[in-house]
Amino acid sequence: MASNTAGKVIKCRAPVCWGPNKGQTIVEIEVDPPQHEEVRVKIAANGVCRSDAHHLDGDSCDVNLKYPLILGHEASGVVESVGPGVTSVAPGDHVILLYCPQCLPGRECERCASPKTNACVNDNFNTTSTMRDGTSRFRHNGQTIYHYCGISTFSEYTVAREAQVAKVDPKAPLDLISLIGCCLGQGFGGAQHMAGVTPGSSCAIWGLGAIGLATALGCKDAGAKRIIAIDTNPDKFEFAKQFGCTEFLNPKDLDIPVQQYFQNQGGVDYTFECVGGNQMVTLRAAFESLAPWGTCIFSGVTKAHVELSIKPNMFLDGRTIRGSTYGGLKSRTGVQKLVNKFMAGDFPLEPFVTGRYAIDDIPKCFDLLRQGKACRSIIIYN
Ligand SMILES: [Zn+2]
Ligand SMILES: [Zn+2]
Known part of the structure; x- marks a missing residue:
């Protein structure tokens, strides 16, 4: 499917973020054609995730972004054109954009070639605001507009490296599968890949935002027996049942700390901190609620200066604490597997x-x- 825009600059609309606390306005921009091993994508759908709000609101974690830039990192789209050297996608292919790259087979960095990590050495989500050659593909009235996570998916058209695009089943609904690009993968992967939730186990999840709820889906799919949802907003509890949560706990209703409540029952197999922000209180509670063999997964985003205080003796029984980006999943192959699981009816996205x-x-x-x-x-x- 040859596009009549291939090789040409495309004019389209995008929300440009002018800087922390400087607002975001929707303006016309110019998008350059894709260069070597780059792909230009017409965005179909984009989920609005809290990580973007941190940059708008000036409370970013450890980052050094250039402004003005275009945010957005949870999206699906259709390939409009490809640059030289691209082999894994072609114009017309349905794709999910990847904020965490995965090098292509045969062109892998040492980390992408290893089963131990998904942290590609070419990751660009926090420190660089350009393509790999140091330049941008976006302009507004002649001014350079920078990239975010290498994908800037809020733009109607964007350019990404081939390593940040996953070809997916064209029958999958593009609106819903956009969520697989961030929250679904982070939560589902956290439960299954990072924690390794086992059938019949007990799981407790702090925070019923999209990542917490995606974590519940991952726990349910892994066969967990108890999925305890913990949130101070009781309005979310009925909603959370659709995601497999079996019990609800509001820490404000307890007259003892939540970790003592769980230790009185012998502790929980797996705990998940999905509140984010500045929530070291909840991360500590999640760790201290574990049974001696338990694993705590940290899935939030904190400010750079935040430190965690825990008693080291709690590690001696065997407790583990882990964190990850994108649930520890290799991004492109992980996205493809999750789209296939969704299409097989293993979990819902509409809720x-x-x-x-x-x-x-x-x-x-x-x-x-x-x-x-x-x-x-x-x-x-x-
Ligand atoms: Zn996100
Ligand atoms: Zn890599």
């Missing part, structure tokens, strides 16, 4: 969606997220 919106609604969707009124807003592109 995450609290609304579908247009590109002009992006600022409103961030307000809904900040107010705790949205699980996932999905931006649908024309």
